[in-house]
Every structure is written in structure tokens, then in C-alpha cells.
Amino acid sequence: MYYVVAKYLKDKGKLLFEDPIYKWQYGPVIKPVYHQFKLFGKSKIKEPVSYLSSDSNYSGKGDFTINFVDPEEICATLDSDNEFKNVVLHVLKEFQYSTAFDLVERTHEESAWKNFESQILNGIELTYSKDELKSANI
Template sequence: MNKKIAAIDIANYVIWKAKNTYKVGVTNLKLQKLIYFIYAKHLADGNIKLFDEAIEKWQYGPVVPSVYHAFKDYGVYEINQTKSKFSLDSSSGKPVLKTEDFEPSIITLNSNVKCNLIDDELEKYIHKDAYELVEITHQHPMWAKDKIRIMSGEKNIQYSDEELLAFFKPTEFTFS
């Protein structure tokens, strides 16, 4: 199974895994930071984008806007269920709106996804408070360099894969 992964798929996996493995809830704020760490780690491990949506620099750190809007109805409260995806199916010749409920296998059986990296990042960050994660991301140079623009309300400031790679990719040392 190598279906294209979207940011909402990663979000759903995080919510599902947090609830079923770690027995903890996730707010939208915390979810955004977890997705950021997962995306960056996946990118740094093999220069492979986990999904195509942009990650933006917002006042409280990194945010994938499509995921934020999918779960914003929860406000500051824990997200209690995954979101369905909607797509158009035109195989019959007529476009029909199709609903897809989240199945963990979309992540776990996808050869383009390194589940061990996702799970490692969740293990590392899942028990941290959302505001601890905000503080961590605010210390990253790629957020800090745009802090004035972000805090003055400028929108659509995106993280680039290049700056994420520069920060998250482990440096390889060579000995002479």
C-alpha cells in the first residue's frame, strides 16, 4: 500500500497512537508541534518529504494550516477522534464525494513512511506539555529569525525544507 500521504493522515496517526499506545490526549496546539518534529525527522533521515503541505511559522510555533483548520473546533481541548478525509471519485464518469475514515494501515503499511521514525518522535515528545513544545520550537533558529515578522502578524511565512534539513540533519564527522 503506497497511497499518497497527506498531513491529515499524519495528524490522525498521532491522535490514534497517542490515545491507543500512550493513553494521552492531544490538543491542536500539541498536535501541530508533533507533526513538525515528525516531518523534520523524516526529512532529515532520508531527504524524503512526508507530505506536500506547507508548515507555517505562527505565533505559537509551527502549524500545518490544513490540519489546524480540521481540528480547530476542539479549541484548547483534547481531540477525541480522528478526522475523515474527503475526495472526489470520478471513476464512474461522474464526480462523487467520497469519505475515507482513518485506518492506521495507511501509515503503517506505506513503504514511503518510516514508522519507526514517527514512533521515535512520539516517544520523545508525547508526554511534554504543549507549551513546552512551543518553547522548544521558538528556540529553533528558523523560527527565531522570523520572530519579529511573525509577532507583528505577518502571515504565510513557511518553513523551508532546506532550513529544516540544516537544523535537523545530523552532522557527519570525519576523522583524519
């Protein structure tokens, strides 16, 4: 997803979404995506998954709102967006033979990660800026 976001920003001049991308030990992480799919571990995800949207909230008082996202609806929306599809296809083609550790190595070679390695490995939570995303190796 990091490279899709970076390529889209480079090509279209805008972010796909507002969630920050964090610089973690093994590379870029979008927290809601990570927490939703971490339970799969290294297993393949074989079908779309309904998930809690970022619109879900709980303030500690009153009502708790849960919004589930329909994966079929999301897929239909994205399928109709040719600009988005072209970016995704480009990224998939670029990385089709890459392993997870190939991607870790690749992101760690980029200055946006490498220049902050000691802070990242010491648990300091950093995020990618738009300029860093634009400089991604894609």
C-alpha cells in the same frame, strides 16, 4: 507533526507531504490540519476523524468536488510503512512528557523561528524551507 516531518526529512531525505508548514505565533502550523482539528480546542481527540481531503475543490464555477478520507484506510496504509512508524515512534518518545507550551518554547528557540520572530508576530506569513526543517531540534 512538525517534528515528524522534520525527522522524516532528515532520515529519509524526502518530505512526507507537499503542504507548506507555516511559522505562526505559537509555532509551526500545517493549515489543513489546523483547520480540521481546531474545533477540538484543548480537548483530546479520542478517535480517528474523517475529513475533507486536499483533493476537494471549488473553482467558483460548475461542480464542487468533496472527497472524504477514510481514517481506517489511512491508518492501515501508515501501519504498513515501517520507516514512517519508526520516525513517529521516535518523535512520540522524545516528546511524550512535553506540554503544548513546552513545544512552543522549543520551536521558538530554533533559528528558523527565532530569526523571523518580529515578522511572524507582525502577521507576515512565512513558511519553513527544507533546510530549516532539516535543522529542527529533533
